[in-house]
């Protein structure tokens with residue numbers, strides 16, 4: 001969890017839109033251990049990729065982790081989705097559902 005001179009706290013600089021508490025008001029340990037978003041972020045790696053519609057049948061599941069949750073949150077609004085910006089199938093142009101826009 002990052003702490004700056006500003007009051008809000010968030011778990012990572014890549015997740016700076018995700019405010020989990022306020023310094024001086026919320027207990028750090030309580031937020032770290034029990035905030036639903038923190039729990040979801042920790043459990044993300046336990047979710048079988050085959051259970052995600054975007055990952056079904058993917059040959060890279062054996063070593064893929066689904067990527068950083070920041071991109072999953074940005075694109076799908078769900079920390080438990082895959083991050084298409086870290087997806088091997090997307091990066092190789094093999095994904096039928098997501099194409100990185102040119103530009």
Ligand code: SF4
Nearest residue numbers: 055058064082087088
């Ligand atoms: S490479 Fe992409 S589609 Fe395959 S398991 Fe990883 S995130 Fe899912």
